[in-house]
Amino acid sequence: MSSHPFDDITADQLRAAGSMKWSAYPDTIGAWVAEMDFGTSPEVTTALHDAVDRALFGYLPQSLVTQMSESYARFAAERYSWGVDPARVRPVTDVLTALELVITHYSRPGSPIILPTPAYMPFLTVPGLLGREIIQVPMAVTRPAGSSDGPRYTYDLDAIDAAFRAGGHLLVLCNPHNPIGRVLLPAEMQAIAEVVDRHGGRVFSDEIHAPLVYEGHRHVPYASLSETAASHTITATSASKAWNLPGMKCAQLVLSNDADAKVWTSIGRPAEMQTATLGLVASSAAYAESGAWLDDTLGYLRGNYRVLTDLLAAELPQVEVAPLEGTYLAWLDFRALDLGGLPPAAFLRTRAGVTLTDGALCGMAGEGFARLNLATPRPILTEALTRIAASLA
Ligand SMILES: Cc1ncc(COP(=O)(O)O)c(C=O)c1O
Incomplete structure (x- = not known):
């Protein structure tokens, strides 16, 4: 090498x-927390230097929100062939805040959260802080015969189905997956969408690692699969993993149906206003210029x-x-x-x-x-x- x-x-x-x-x-x-040791891209650094020189330290200007949303929408179109309306790409401080908002405002009050495991660690604690129980659903592990590729994790559809029957309403998906490193195939997601749809369930799709996919694999946003998936999903993503910006406090919540967008209009503004101005600058530069x-x-x-x-x-x-x-x-x-x-x-x-x-x-x-x-x-x-x-x- x-x-x-x-x-x-x-x-x-x-x-x-x-x-x-x-x-x-x-x-x-x-070698623990999900930060990279490589700094960030020169384009992000330049954009931040420029913003610091202009003392761009005030509350969130609408022009920056638009710039970030459009940058993300272009990135999603180019990298994932996902056509999203920039107006439906909303700024929030981080993906965990997005999860809290989705649990609070988009899942049935009091319903348990369905969490496939192993899972990103805070997913096991955030629901409890909001008074919600968690139904842990261990993933299925197989070792394809004759393959030396190691274990293959898949979502256990029967167990997810049972979790919905037990009263769960919101399924937390993570793709690409932390910690197991899988990138879901469209057919796998399609099968999950059918289970969710059968129960009138909802999906929080954490796609924070979406830009970090290796050759031979492709990130397909869950909400891009079908009308059905779009109608039951709220997607959260961020430039914070791929460009190493978690302290910049800017993530994207992507709304993929009219009903969710309408709810967001009534509850979203306070959350949007907490997003860091410099975080929007950094995220825009990451998505628009740092491929x-x-x-x-x-x-x-x-x-x-x-x-x-x-x-x-x-x-x-x-x-x-x-x-x-x-x-x-x-x-x-x-x-x-x-x-x-x-x-x-x-x-x-x-x-x-x-x-x-x-x-x-x-x-x-x-x-x-x-x-x-x-x-x-x-x-x-x-x-x-x-x-x-x-x-x-
Ligand atoms: C899968 C996943 N979701 C969410 C987060 C946290 O993201 P944020 O800092 O935007 O809350 C991380 C951080 O490592 C993560 O790996």
Whole structure:
């Protein structure tokens, strides 16, 4: 693999920069929270510098909202062949706020939330804060016969159907999926849409990782599947993962039917006004101008995934990785190893000095697993993996 400027970023520089990923567990290599160690694109940096020079620090101007919505709509048309009306692309601070709003205003009052697991960790806590129960629906795992590709996770349609019958109303989808790294096929989503439709259910489709999809896979927005899917879905996405901007506090809520848009007209404005002005500047530049940086970064991440799979094959064949189709988060199964009763992440933090995310935080289906963030300079990844292998030897 040829060298890349990202290779030259050092752990000392990252610690000095002070990100959460590198400061929360300061004596370890940070490979947990979903931040990338590559900064952001030059186009985003230039747009932000320009906004700072103009002291664009006031409340959200409508012109910036329009610019962001149009930039996203063009990006969605080009990358996903999804034609969205820019007026239906609304700014919110972040995807978790979007989830709270959708639970509160678009799901049946008091109904439990249907959550396929393993799931992004806060999905297991946010519904409870709103007084909602969660029905955890473990995903189905198969190993196609004769394939050495590793485990294949799919949504368990019968179990989702049962969750609706048990009173669930809002299904939380995540695609591309954190933590399992899958990118759903249209046929899989179609089957999910049929179950949802049969029960008059709703879908919150978290597509925050949508730009981060590898060669051979394609992101198809769930709401773009059919009229039916559009009629029961609210989509949330953001430039924050692909361009590394989570602190800029700007995400996109995409409304795909008239009824939801009408509700938003009555409840959405306070949420929109909390979005950061600079976040809109950064998101617009990301979607409109930063495709080349994204593609280059994707190539680098793909190379990092190969480093991981090569090392596992050579030194840790007992640790299984779910094939990575999108995102930069690798889902590792440590259940075949004896870790003295410790969860893998706790074991690796103390014995290897590498901080991963504990799989159990992703729901019961994640016990014995850990999530590894691959978005780091390759020499740091290699060091982390070497330490992990040594600690498990
Ligand atoms: C799948 C998924 N959804 C939501 C979030 C949180 O997004 P936000 O910071 O916009 O709330 C993350 C962050 O890692 C994520 O991976």
